[in-house]
Amino acid sequence: MSTPALALPPRWARQAVVYQIFPDRFRRGSVATEDPLGSRRFEPWGSPPSARGFQGGDLHGVIDALDHLQDLGVTCLSLNPIFSSAANHRYHTYDYLQVDPLLGGNCAFDALVSALKRRGMRLVLDGVFNHCGRGFWAFHHLLENGASSPYADWFTIDAWPLNPYPRPSARGAARTAGYHCWWNDAALPKFNHANPEVRDYLLAVGEHWLQRGIDGWRLDVADEVPSDFWMAFRRRIRQTNPEAWIIGEVWGDARSWLQGDQFDGVMNYRFGWSSLGWVANGQLKPGHGRRSMPYGNLDGSAYLQVLQETLGWYGEAVNLAQLNLLDSHDVPRALHMLQGDVNALKLALVLLFCLPGAPCLYYGTEVGLQGGEEPACREAFPWDGPSGWGADLRGFIASLAALRHNHDALCNGALQLEVLQGSEGDQGLRLLRHSHGEAIDASITAVINRSRHAPLQLDLSQRNQGSWVVLWPPEHRDGPLPKQLAPQSAVVLQRRTAQP
Numbered sequence: 001m002s003t004p005a006l007a008l009p010p011r012w013a014r015q016a017v018v019y020q021i022f023p024d025r026f027r028r029g030s031v032a033t034e035d036p037l038g039s040r041r042f043e044p045w046g047s048p049p050s051a052r053g054f055q056g057g058d059l060h061g062v063i064d065a066l067d068h069l070q071d072l073g074v075t076c077l078s079l080n081p082i083f084s085s086a087a088n089h090r091y092h093t094y095d096y097l098q099v100d101p102l103l104g105g106n107c108a109f110d111a112l113v114s115a116l117k118r119r120g121m122r123l124v125l126d127g128v129f130n131h132c133g134r135g136f137w138a139f140h141h142l143l144e145n146g147a148s149s150p151y152a153d154w155f156t157i158d159a160w161p162l163n164p165y166p167r168p169s170a171r172g173a174a175r176t177a178g179y180h181c182w183w184n185d186a187a188l189p190k191f192n193h194a195n196p197e198v199r200d201y202l203l204a205v206g207e208h209w210l211q212r213g214i215d216g217w218r219l220d221v222a223d224e225v226p227s228d229f230w231m232a233f234r235r236r237i238r239q240t241n242p243e244a245w246i247i248g249e250v251w252g253d254a255r256s257w258l259q260g261d262q263f264d265g266v267m268n269y270r271f272g273w274s275s276l277g278w279v280a281n282g283q284l285k286p287g288h289g290r291r292s293m294p295y296g297n298l299d300g301s302a303y304l305q306v307l308q309e310t311l312g313w314y315g316e317a318v319n320l321a322q323l324n325l326l327d328s329h330d331v332p333r334a335l336h337m338l339q340g341d342v343n344a345l346k347l348a349l350v351l352l353f354c355l356p357g358a359p360c361l362y363y364g365t366e367v368g369l370q371g372g373e374e375p376a377c378r379e380a381f382p383w384d385g386p387s388g389w390g391a392d393l394r395g396f397i398a399s400l401a402a403l404r405h406n407h408d409a410l411c412n413g414a415l416q417l418e419v420l421q422g423s424e425g426d427q428g429l430r431l432l433r434h435s436h437g438e439a440i441d442a443s444i445t446a447v448i449n450r451s452r453h454a455p456l457q458l459d460l461s462q463r464n465q466g467s468w469v470v471l472w473p474p475e476h477r478d479g480p481l482p483k484q485l486a487p488q489s490a491v492v493l494q495r496r497t498a499q500p
Contacts, residue, residue: 129202
């Protein structure tokens with residue numbers, strides 16, 4: 001029996017190069033965000049990132065940066081929450097149908113969608129459907145009316161009266177808020193998804209923004225929301241737009257969510273963090289592990305085990321639609337974890353663009369931002385120029401994006417992996433993506449040497465016969481096949497063989 005079309009991930013996601021933006025810290029727009037009272041006060045741009053301060057990035061700034069993003073090869077934007085909220089990260093939503101006025105409001109959103117569509121780019125929004133902020137209208141109604149509120153069943157109540165701002169008791173123990181909330185944070189009341197009115201409201205929100213022009217949803221703390229809600233969500237979303245991309249935030253084993261009835265893919269932290277653990281070659285910064293995550297310094301065999309296990313969990317269509325990433329707003333930046341080793345970061349970026357799944361860049365990677373644990377990883381983008389950059393990786397990233405855009409095997413091909421031995425042991429990796437055209441075998445082979453000191457012999461004599469062409473890096477394109485790789489370098493080749 002064939003798989004229903006609505007159960008498959010959209011094919012455009014395979015070709016996507018995604019760029020994640022934390023709006024408050026990305027860019028202030030040249031078009032002034034409407035401020036009738038002229039009373040808004042922002043922290044100076046580039047101030048040390050704080051948990052509560054606002055620096056004034058907005059959607060007009062995103063529009064202003066589209067040339068920069070397209071020059072990188074980006075085809076899809078993924079925005080952290082943009083709806084009205086009293087937090088700079090906007091995970092404390094109080095109005096799901098209004099873009100935050102500090103970001104320019106709904107008019108700025110419409111302008112962004114129009115600008116993206118003119119450029120052939122796509123947009124994914126962050127959906128926070130597990131919980132809301134204390135200012136959300138239904139929860140505010142409870143605070144004012146208590147158990148008499150018609151919305152009392154929108155949340156799970158343990159005790160009246162509610163205590164939305166609990167303070168430590170005299171003995172130091174925290175008082176309970178009286179309602180279920182995300183990780184016991186009273187600022188984040190948790191929705192009661194068993195209530196049909198709650199489900200209908202949230203499903204309507206998901207549909208509304210698709211109708212306003214978005215191309216998909218990234219779903220916050222998706223593993224904490226009942227699966228039957230996500231099944232209904234998928235049906236509603238894909239009926240509205242059969243090409244919508246649905247990505248869940250699930251850090252570990254996501255098999256139960258990726259059966260074709262909930263998500264198309266997840267944020268693939270397993271790929272990203274294991275890649276950093278391998279390219280670091282023993283120098284990964286300690287202390288940033290997460291439970292059930294393959295994080296730490298990895299040798300070649302351990303790295304391959306993580307990749308192969310993760311790929312083995314899912315079908316091919318899902319593997320090709322995963323959102324692969326090295327870092328995000330929730331974790332230390334990749335360059336921080338690599339202790340400032342830009343060459344190791346470059347190797348991780350090669351893996352990001354060559355492994356199955358859509359590569360996702362966290363804003364500022366191209367200029368060497370290296371903030372640590374949140375909120376340090378949410379620093380302002382230094383638009384003043386290279387003097388404030390840790391590195392200039394714009395051309396490097398653009399060349400990898402062009403490689404992916406120009407070679408279908410990197411978007412649709414199957415994967416084979418091999419650890420390569422050198423003078424320092426298992427110091428290299430060969431990655432093969434292969435798809436077959438009518439006239440030629442379009443296999444793509446990436447070879448990576450992670451050693452900081454030793455070259456790696458590039459011996460292809462035992463591989464399949466055919467002519468080898470250097471595809472990347474650009475300065476060696478169409479040149480002679482190198483005999484060895486320099487330390488901390490990579491090459492991407494194509495074998496072209498006429499079919500009988």
